[in-house]
Amino acid sequence: MPLTQSTSQIETAQAIESLLQYAISNLDFKQENLNCARNMIFNRLKISCSVQNATNIESVNSILNKLANYAVNSGICPPDEKENLKAELIGYLIPQPYEIIKNFDEIFTDKGPNFAMEYFYNIAVKGNYINKDKISKTVTHCFNGTYSPLYLSVNSMKKESSFNEKTYKDKMPSSEKPFPLCPLCSENEGAYNGAKSNLRLLPIELGGSFWNIQFSPFPYFKKHIIVSYSQHIPMKNDIKKFEAMIDFSTVFEDYFIASNTELENIGGSLLCHEHMQGGLKNLPIFNAEEKERFYSKKYENINLSLLEWYLPVFKITSDDKIQLLSAIEDIVNAFINYNDESINLICKTEKNQHSSVNTVCYNENGKTVFLIIPRNNRTSEQCPKGIFCPDESCKEIKKEGIGIIEIMGYFILPSRLICDSVLLIDFLTGKSKTDLKEKNSVYSEYSSMLAQLINDYGINMTVSKAKDIITDYINIKCQTMLEQSAVFKNNEEGKKAIDKFLSSVNLIKLN
């Protein structure tokens, strides 16, 4: 064996020992399983040297990177499978699903749901399913919008185009049905493909149906979870889901749970698999004030209000689950079948449903709160991207549709904005002489932004001024994206239309 390979085998064996020690300290890995696990990893990486002492390596991700780099360099693992191999190696060491469910249930009984969830979260972090090294590269800033602060986050982990149903199927050979059918199917637990060997699911019964909780590997905010239906069925917004959301928020009081619509182009991805998203209740919308209150003779045990927000949000509060569900169902059904030509709202054309709702549920002072946000994805000749969707100029900042996370005041922006801003600053400070009209240049991607900024400020500003005006432009565009997504606009016409809709469901304005 060549000396270099022998040396790197020794280093790799040292890193394996570090990984095993890490698992003992962080993943409740038992000493009794040590030899067995070490041999499995030795076999996988074709290590033939003796057992070495552990070395100090910064983080679990850096240990796994070291092992995966060795495997790639030795031809054991194709370079594009490096992340899969990292997940596989740590997957040998994290508790198996049965053990996690058992531990979760015990902690739930002894200490309560939030401690149990904390245990499950720690498995996802310590088991490197949530990669903390990558999260630390996410840049977030706060912008004081008209109604409340908005958070803008540039997420380095997420590709800009959403991984939707169509693109997933397109990746598969046409003759073969993909297995699992999509990335949210429960069969992904422990799968090598997609780097899910370290994925663990927590089965839970909500609203009389079965779901699986997992922490998102690409968290946008604190404790970002995905709750997916136990079977591969399409997204829908029906009473069973609303009940599941209420049950979830009743048990996990620190968390909210929310859902995108089942329709395309208004923010949801993976519409092929029913799912919801949640996290800790600290997104901007949870601080929104109530601006108008409504009363219903039919529902004496609920409070209904309209929030002071960038687009209309109906807030229903109650501790009476039956009345709450009934009120939610009435309002949602009324809206998805509602037409109002004065604001260009048409719920259905031919066989295509256009109106739907975003929903959010959480606990507030012991009562359940349910938010309903009307959405519509109809397009027209003048608005090919959607009548109630951000206009073409907003795509320069964010190409994907506005989904429930943005609706709650948290924008996920593409990482290209960071590198492209450097080039835009060059232009605005007169450093770059590229012709703006030159096709395929980065400037053509931002033609609306540059046209406005050059018109307002010229092209001889300082670097710090250029940085500021680009940030201001992006901030304002994010607020505009929310306002343009509103079915009922925040103007006289929109206010009249919303009153008309609410009176159609027998809700009477108070005060």
Ligand SMILES: [Zn+2]
């Ligand atoms: Zn699925």
